[in-house]
Amino acid sequence: MTDPAAPSTDTVQTKSMDDIMALCKRRGFIFQASEIYGGIQGFWDYGPLGAQLKKNLRDAWWNDVVMLGCNGQNGPDGKPVRIVPVDSCIIQNPKVWEASGHVAGFNDPMVDCRETKSRYRADHLMCIGEKGDKEGQIYAYIENDDASYAAARKKLDKYKKRTLTDDEIDTCPLTDLSVDELKITVGPDAKEVGTLTEPRAFNLMFDTIPGPIRNEDNKAYLRPETAQGIFINFKNVVDTTRVSVPFGIAQTGKAFRNEVTPRNFTFRSREFEQMEIEFFCHPDDARAWYAFWRDWRMQWWQELGLAGDNLIMREHDTDELAHYAKEGAGTADVEYRFPFTAPGYGELEGIAHRTDFDLKQHQQHSKKKMEYFDPSRGEIAKNGQPKGEWYLPHVIEPSAGLDRGVLALICEAYTPDPDRASGVFMKFHPRISPIKAAVFPLVKKDGMPEKADELRRTLVKKFGHLGAIEFDEKQSIGKRYARMDEAGCPFCFTIDGDTLNDGTVTVRDRDTQEQSRIPMEEVPAFLAEKLGL
Ligand code: GAP
Numbered sequence: 001m002t003d004p005a006a007p008s009t010d011t012v013q014t015k016s017m018d019d020i021m022a023l024c025k026r027r028g029f030i031f032q033a034s035e036i037y038g039g040i041q042g043f044w045d046y047g048p049l050g051a052q053l054k055k056n057l058r059d060a061w062w063n064d065v066v067m068l069g070c071n072g073q074n075g076p077d078g079k080p081v082r083i084v085p086v087d088s089c090i091i092q093n094p095k096v097w098e099a100s101g102h103v104a105g106f107n108d109p110m111v112d113c114r115e116t117k118s119r120y121r122a123d124h125l126m127c128i129g130e131k132g133d134k135e136g137q138i139y140a141y142i143e144n145d146d147a148s149y150a151a152a153r154k155k156l157d158k159y160k161k162r163t164l165t166d167d168e169i170d171t172c173p174l175t176d177l178s179v180d181e182l183k184i185t186v187g188p189d190a191k192e193v194g195t196l197t198e199p200r201a202f203n204l205m206f207d208t209i210p211g212p213i214r215n216e217d218n219k220a221y222l223r224p225e226t227a228q229g230i231f232i233n234f235k236n237v238v239d240t241t242r243v244s245v246p247f248g249i250a251q252t253g254k255a256f257r258n259e260v261t262p263r264n265f266t267f268r269s270r271e272f273e274q275m276e277i278e279f280f281c282h283p284d285d286a287r288a289w290y291a292f293w294r295d296w297r298m299q300w301w302q303e304l305g306l307a308g309d310n311l312i313m314r315e316h317d318t319d320e321l322a323h324y325a326k327e328g329a330g331t332a333d334v335e336y337r338f339p340f341t342a343p344g345y346g347e348l349e350g351i352a353h354r355t356d357f358d359l360k361q362h363q364q365h366s367k368k369k370m371e372y373f374d375p376s377r378g379e380i381a382k383n384g385q386p387k388g389e390w391y392l393p394h395v396i397e398p399s400a401g402l403d404r405g406v407l408a409l410i411c412e413a414y415t416p417d418p419d420r421a422s423g424v425f426m427k428f429h430p431r432i433s434p435i436k437a438a439v440f441p442l443v444k445k446d447g448m449p450e451k452a453d454e455l456r457r458t459l460v461k462k463f464g465h466l467g468a469i470e471f472d473e474k475q476s477i478g479k480r481y482a483r484m485d486e487a488g489c490p491f492c493f494t495i496d497g498d499t500l501n502d503g504t505v506t507v508r509d510r511d512t513q514e515q516s517r518i519p520m521e522e523v524p525a526f527l528a529e530k531l532g533l
Contacts, residue, residue: 017339020414021265023424027486029053029410030266042262042270044403049487052434052467054273054406058252060304060432061275061400066250070296075246076288083248083277084241088229090254091210091220099365100228100358102205102221108260109199113187120187121260122199204257206270222256227397229253230278231358235370245372245393246289248279252402264340266403273402278354280393282374286353289396290329294351297398298334301348301405305429306412310337312345329353334400336408348408349400356392363392413488420513421478426488427511430531435489436463437527438470440480442496449473452495455505455520462524466531485510491530493523 024030028047032039046054062085064071069081097103109122187195206222209215223229230249237249252275262268281289298313316331331352335345363370370392377389413426430436439456441448452471459469470489472480477494484492494506504517507526518526 015339015411015414015416017265019416019424020339020411023414023426023486024050024265024410042259042268044266044269049434050406053409053428053432054402056432056434056467057304057405057409058273058275058402061300061402062250062252064300065248065275065277073296076292077246077285081248082243082246083250083279084237084243085250086230086233086237087253088226088233088251090223090256091208092223092229092232094220095365096228096232096362097205097221097224099361100231101361102224102228103203106204106224107201108204110202110260111196111199113190113195114197115190115192115195116187118187118189119202119260120196202258202260204259206256206258223254224257225255225399226251226253226274226276227278227399228358230276231362231395232366234278234280234359235368238372245374246279246281246285248277250275250277252276264338264346266407267338267340267346269403272404275400275402275405277398278358279396279398280372281396282377282391283356283394286355286394286396287329290351290353293396293398294332297349297351297400301334301408304409304432305427306336306408310412311335312337314345336404336411338408338411346404347401348404349398351396351398354395354397356394358395359392420482420485422482422485425485425510428488428490430490433488433490434467435470435484435487436467436491436531438472438480438484438489438492440471440477440492440494441473442477442494444473446497447500448495448497451499451520455493455495455523458524459527463527463531481508481513491527495520 021030027049029050031045031047033043033045034040035045066083066085069083073081075081094103097106110119111122112119205224207219208222209218210220211218230251234249237243253273254271255274256271259268259270262270266272277293279289279293294313298311301311312335314333314335316333320331331350333347334349334351336348337343337345340346359370362368371390372393373388373390375388376386377391378387381387409428409432410426413428414424415427416424426433428434437459439452439459441452452473456469456471463469470484470487472483474480481492488510490510492508492510494508496506498517499505499520503520505520505523506515507518507523508515
């Protein structure tokens with residue numbers, strides 16, 4: 001997240017997260033997991049609309065990335081982009097995670113609160129002392145919002161202990177300062193100050209014990225990323241398919257991280273889904289492929305409706321780069337301005353040049369050769385043909401969060417409108433909207449329900465695999481339109497008295513609320529065009 005230290009001064013993203021969450025619950029997009037038992041922190045269930053929205057986003061990714069190979073465009077080598085899928089296990093041999101560095105290094109620095117016994121991420125504790133403060137105190141608070149900032153300051157007003165230098169005040173994360181030295185920290189729920197311990201490393205992987213013998217030696221992990229399931233199958237894919245470098249392997253699936261402080265609705269969850277591509281190329285070509293993927297992934301999100309100022313591409317500074325990316329072409333994030341990050345942005349997808357780090361690690365740990373033989377490279381032999389070259393491919397990794405993608409699409413679509421009955425409508429791009437169309441008989445008589453059902457059946461046959469075709473004959477037509485506005489259904493087709501006379505139906509457009517008439521037999525073609533088919 002960009003600049004979490006700054007208290008929110010949102011002027012651009014004015015949507016209320018509370019309102020968005022209320023609509024998600026009211027309309028069945030997202031529910032708290034285990035809600036009837038009081039919930040469980042960091043876990044979320046998707047309701048009927050949310051599950052379909054999530055499927056549509058996953059399908060769009062799968063279609064554009066895997067089936068069409070980046071929508072059929074050529075890569076920087078002028079050839080079609082080749083991507084093949086895998087579907088690997090959530091639980092693998094624990095040696096996978098030793099090789100990948102997750103056992104030793106997938107940690108968050110954490111602090112405990114001695115008073116409340118709660119645990120927080122140290123890098124979420126921020127300095128709230130300001131340069132020029134009368135007494136120059138340094139304080140800490142949790143959460144990037146005005147309320148927790150104000151509460152922390154209030155609590156601390158009576159504890160002004162020592163004057164800090166401007167340099168100390170400039171340093172924000174608590175991890176950069178010793179708590180012992182500071183003495184003044186604020187846990188969000190503690191009554192006292194100075195109750196937080198020194199930061200300590202906490203591994204984010206969930207562990208489990210497969211099989212009946214419950215001892216530490218049998219410990220395995222739930223995968224914290226889908227990526228490693230791709231790396232460990234690199235050789236299998238090369239040996240069993242006709243792919244040749246450059247090519248990519250794609251996978252979608254659940255990942256699990258025991259996040260210390262899950263927060264911001266589904267943004268930071270403990271169970272979430274990723275859509276990852278590991279693209280293997282010759283080291284000399286990595287920069288060109290990195291630029292290609294970075295630009296295409298940004299364009300892809302824009303085409304799904306995240307256009308405008310709420311979406312940015314941010315190249316990482318060198319001091320932010322992960323260990324594997326340090327030697328590479330770089331790392332960039334596609335970031336969205338969520339209501340809870342505004343005026344800053346939160347990561348949606350990272351595009352990283354991972355070099356040959358992962359293949360090299362797995363080669364060393366498994367003692368299995370991961371090198372690739374490329375017959376098109378190497379010195380030219382006497383017969384005029386290349387001798388071929390063995391090398392460890394470099395990897396460009398576009399890694400997207402499906403749940404974060406859904407959340408961004410929901411936040412972007414949420415459009416308050418006091419002039420309509422629902423007070424709000426969800427302006428989803430028709431391609432990902434969970435309901436593709438609704439069919440309404442104006443009244444429940446005079447043959448209208450039968451005619452409407454005829455149209456419903458036609459539309460279900462043609463479009464039902466892409467999303468729901470709603471049929472509703474209850475309540476006033478205004479109420480039915482309002483319900484569809486909140487669900488984000490782009491088009492409603494109403495059968496009325498004129499339909500029975502001249503065969504036309506009313507089309508109501510969600511975004512403009514305009515109504516027009518078209519012949520009923522043209523509805524499938526009309527909808528196909530609007531859905532971009
Ligand atoms: N294989 C690389 C990797 O996993 P990451 O930046 O840690 O990189 C990739 O994760 C994406 O997964 C992020 O951009 C984000 O969209 C999503 N993600 C990561 N942690 C998440 C969490 N706790 N809850 C929801 N989504 C998460």
